[in-house]
Amino acid sequence: MADNRPWPQAGRIRMIARSPLGNIGTPEAADDHHLLSMMDAKHVFMMGDNPALPRMPEKPTLIDFFKYRFNDIAVSHLLGSAKRAMDAGHSDNVVMACLLHDISNGCLIRPDHGYWGAQLVAPYVAEEVAWAVKYHQSLRYFADESVDYTYPESYHRFFGPDYVVPEYLRRDAAIARKHKWYMTARLVTLYDVYFFEEMAPIAPEYFTDLIARNFRQPAEGLGHDDSPSSHMWRTMIWPNNFL
């Protein structure tokens, strides 16, 4: 069906003031003073759909975010992790947790991605799934010989061999270990490997049935309902909004 929705702020130059979080501490740190000084009848700050991005449907679903917003590394990583867990015969909750575990890295926030991701999905999934998304982050750093999980070789390369795991992750891993859902989060860490070099590409639709059973899609569309995390989905729909 043709999309006849008009583009917002027609006829003006739409300036993008990047979110502080993505720029602070880097040479690209945003110069908001400069942008503010450029405001005039012709120059406005961007609000609403950005033509540089695929346009989201009016009632976005989880799969729409995989298709139109998440970066390709996150997409293949999440789909590959979930497929491996599904092929191994794990429960829906385990496969869903694998499918969603790094969702925050897809288009939102990298630091503490497990914690952000858990809050993002919590209103829509089983409590066990959101719990596993939260705790996979801390458990990634700690071995569990009972399932042949060792500290990731990739982390030595990501962070250097002398990286020291901060106290809050030690604390949360210890909490997770005593929890009844420990093994759900632990299985996420087991399937938390980059598979895309060895796997055929997977379309997100491969998980349509799993998602229908385990993700409470809001009738208004993600980002347009009034759940506690709706604003986080909306931020991914309109990541360049000024306010």
Ligand SMILES: [Fe+2]
């Ligand atoms: Fe992760």
Ligand SMILES: [Fe+2]
């Ligand atoms: Fe991961």
